[in-house]
Amino acid sequence: MIMDLEKKFAHIKGWGVDADPKNEPTYPMKKYTGDDHQRLNWERPEEQPVTVEILHSNERPGLPAVFGTSTPPSGLSGNIRRFAFKYSESSYGHWLPLLLADRVNVVEGIIDDLRKGHVPNIFAEKGYKAAWTHNRAGVIKKVAITALATTALILLWKSGKAKKR
């Protein structure tokens, strides 16, 4: 049977080279060493100095030995993130405020750009040059739908105003 398979798949380079009959499928998940029972008591790497504010999960006692220092929390979004980290990773109280903070952060990003005298080119940032090159019909359709929807909204608003009068 196996010989038949080898013959059948002879055209596929490398067929079966990793098919170890003793393959213990849980191996990829864990090569058990017993270290788990020592809990967090391994010999820790040297700890990175804390130079910016780092928020950490309340499911761990402190910071890991290394961490990223990119974009520390700031502004309103930073306050929302600090609030989120009062809750565990198991709680919506953690993740939903973080998503909210991300959206607030987008507005903060635009304000920050303008403050620095940079008007963000939203079209370029959204890759519209590529869209125009590779999907012109799609861009035209999108623009037409947006224009149509905007016009409809304006007309609706105007007619509502006229009725009130």
Add this chain to the structure above:
Amino acid sequence: MLAMNYRGPFRVRAEQKPAPEILHPEDAIVRVLRSCICGSDLHLYHGLVPDTRVGTTFGHEFIGIVEDIGPGVKNLKVGDKVLVPFNIACGKCAFCKQELFGNCHESNPEATAVGGIYGYSHTAGGFDGGQAEYVRVPYADVGPVIIPEDMDPDDAVLLTDVVPTGYQAAEMGGIKKGDTVVVFGAGPVGIMAAKCAWLFGAGRVIVIDHIEYRLDFVRKYAQCEAYNFRSMEDPVVFLKKTTDWFGADVCIDAVGGDAAGNAMQTITGRKLMLQAGSATALHWAINSVKKGGIVSIVGVYGPTDNLIPIGNVVNKGITIRANQASVKRLLPRLIEHIRSGYIDPKAIISHRVPLEEVADAYHIFSAKLDNCIKPILIPPSARQ
């Protein structure tokens, strides 16, 4: 230095930012030669991953040249050409000692469920990524591997994530000789999972997606069957029927939270974000696998909840295996497979884009334009 800069969902740009510095004795600074945009970067780009802060640089698939090292680095020297696994791993914690390099406990303050990952939000540690000219690489003695002289740099960059993730997807499937393996998703990882399923002795490999050009590609590249779920009434019934009404032996979810194919999942998962992405592929995987079968998950989901038929997992006695790929563990084997010609990673690269045009590259990959399979970004300093 020039770096990709995230400005919000569907908005990125390339701009100057300060070059990274050594912040820890075991750090290295690497000058990037190539970096990829990963399918999972699109989850960030689409705003699906919480704590993705404006101003961060994405990119967890990159290779480069060591420019500087901290005083604690022993195995690397300035000038070494290295490939850097996407997992940031200390090598000392209980998880690293068990070769679970994707689960390191000394690299991510913000979440305990995942180890540190370059350029993958603060939920994965807040590290800037490799879609830049330079990148800080912590624990430089543990993760980075010197690229063998005979290896094409395009192959090397794909060994940082795509190839190991696809391989581990097949490995976690516990494939036995002759098994029928179904891979959901014909993106780069799904393509690689289909290719690697044969190495474990699969007897039949089926890929399910809805993008025709990707189905065409995977049919040729992975020598497998590939079907468009839009052309069938119900992919689960189709898969049952094509496996003699038995179900597949192994199903692999290589899609994650950006899955299409089910309006309710798309609206609640991708549009309203009421769940951690759309779980359509996982739903199909659970329902298409045989009783007692194995579902292997490498698709990326957000950290909250998903709607999946957990009752069927119990009733069918399904084993679910999932993890971030343990890249460092797999590299020696995969380097040999490339040398032997069993895997040809660079063949999946479809686009080479200057880093300056990163916004266009993201849009092309996200909107699946121009038959895009895998885009790589080349920083200006690597083009001189």
